[in-house]
Amino acid sequence: MEREGEKGFVSGDAFMREHPLCKRCYRLIHYGELTPVSVTAEEYRQTLEKALKRPSVILYVIDLFDFNGSLVKGIETLLRGHEIVIAINKFDLFPKGTRPERVKQWVVREAVKKGLLVRDAYVVSAKNGQGVGELAETLDTRSKGRQVVVLGMANVGKSSLLNRLIATMDEDEGQKLTTSLYPGTTLGMVSMTLPGGQLTFTDTPGLLGTYRVMDRVCAKSLKDIFPIDRIKPRVYQLTAEQTIFLGGLARVDLVKGNPQSLVIYAANQLKIHRTKLIRADELYEHHVGELLTPPCEDCARDLQPLLPKKMRFTKGRPFDLVISGLGFIQFSGLESELVVHAPKGVETTIRPSLIGGNKKGPGEGTKWPISRRISPSSGTR
Numbered sequence: 001m002e003r004e005g006e007k008g009f010v011s012g013d014a015f016m017r018e019h020p021l022c023k024r025c026y027r028l029i030h031y032g033e034l035t036p037v038s039v040t041a042e043e044y045r046q047t048l049e050k051a052l053k054r055p056s057v058i059l060y061v062i063d064l065f066d067f068n069g070s071l072v073k074g075i076e077t078l079l080r081g082h083e084i085v086i087a088i089n090k091f092d093l094f095p096k097g098t099r100p101e102r103v104k105q106w107v108v109r110e111a112v113k114k115g116l117l118v119r120d121a122y123v124v125s126a127k128n129g130q131g132v133g134e135l136a137e138t139l140d141t142r143s144k145g146r147q148v149v150v151l152g153m154a155n156v157g158k159s160s161l162l163n164r165l166i167a168t169m170d171e172d173e174g175q176k177l178t179t180s181l182y183p184g185t186t187l188g189m190v191s192m193t194l195p196g197g198q199l200t201f202t203d204t205p206g207l208l209g210t211y212r213v214m215d216r217v218c219a220k221s222l223k224d225i226f227p228i229d230r231i232k233p234r235v236y237q238l239t240a241e242q243t244i245f246l247g248g249l250a251r252v253d254l255v256k257g258n259p260q261s262l263v264i265y266a267a268n269q270l271k272i273h274r275t276k277l278i279r280a281d282e283l284y285e286h287h288v289g290e291l292l293t294p295p296c297e298d299c300a301r302d303l304q305p306l307l308p309k310k311m312r313f314t315k316g317r318p319f320d321l322v323i324s325g326l327g328f329i330q331f332s333g334l335e336s337e338l339v340v341h342a343p344k345g346v347e348t349t350i351r352p353s354l355i356g357g358n359k360k361g362p363g364e365g366t367k368w369p370i371s372r373r374i375s376p377s378s379g380t381r
Contacts, residue, residue, distance in 0.1 A: 213343070
């Protein structure tokens with residue numbers, strides 16, 4: 001861009017360097033400053049349609065930690081006629097002993113439920129390189145002169161994985177894509193052809209979703225919820241009429257049911273607080289942003305109040321309660337009545353347990369939640 005202030009602006013001095021960076025990327029890499037730029041759902045769809053005008057191999061990058069929030073909504077029809085290879089990224093965040101093959105089976109099964117016709121899937125880590133070599137070989141074999149279109153939601157690690165792939169396939173990879181923990185780093189469609197012209201990667205911008213907590217918090221609070229290191233699962237015993245807070249961003253009430261264990265998979269630095277249900281409203285009102293953080297003052301207004309949603313279960317197999325963009329909680333599958341509180345628009349969903357549950361999902365006698373939204377003023381009892 002020629003005009004300073006526009007996204008993608010490159011100064012004259014920077015343009016003369018071997019690998020020029022735009023002003024926005026330079027400030028992001030060296031100073032951690034992000035100039036927010038969002039891509040609307042319609043703009044994303046138009047970009048994807050342009051990229052997929054010819055037969056392609058789709059490299060669909062999924063964040064295993066936030067699988068539900070990783071799925072780009074409403075693009076299934078656009079992907080028909082193209083080969084889909086799923087990269088199950090951020091496996092390095094999961095506890096040691098987590099089985100890659102089981103994770104792969106779980107992801108493929110859930111992706112097919114969402115209407116994705118998956119040809120291959122690989123459990124990978126852009127951070128440590130696990131599985132990237134095998135993925136690179138598959139893309140090289142399957143492409144057969146076709147472009148590889150890389151897509152996924154913002155912050156699933158697309159650019160980091162693509163940098164790994166290029167380094168694996170081309171020892172003299174040169175310029176790399178800018179990466180950061182902030183959503184929306186990649187602004188537009190970027191194409192790169194490897195030496196020999198046999199393989200072209202087309203990277204699409206990551207789509208921000210208002211239904212994910214990570215896209216709603218400020219940069220300061222994002223650091224408090226974004227997992228960087230291997231997750232240490234936190235186990236809690238919850239009895240009837242107890243509440244557990246995930247910072248001040250979500251809350252789960254066990255209204256009725258037998259005492260049960262639950263396992264929280266969230267960023268290690270996220271503060272968890274357990275209290276009695278009768279005290280929960282007062283605790284939130286007086287301590288959100290203090291004891292219950294994040295959110296902070298800069299992003300609290302957009303994330304309040306927390307709206308309740310009732311869920312009822314009969315006895316069955318373990319399940320995950322997912323709070324999109326924040327983490328998930330594994331429940332043991334005992335009969336219970338829950339109320340889940342989250343910011344307006346943030347998705348709270350139920351799925352078969354990713355870790356430790358029966359791979360076949362809910363068994364006979366297990367009912368998925370009967371859920372309904374109730375007003376904040378109506379209480380949780």
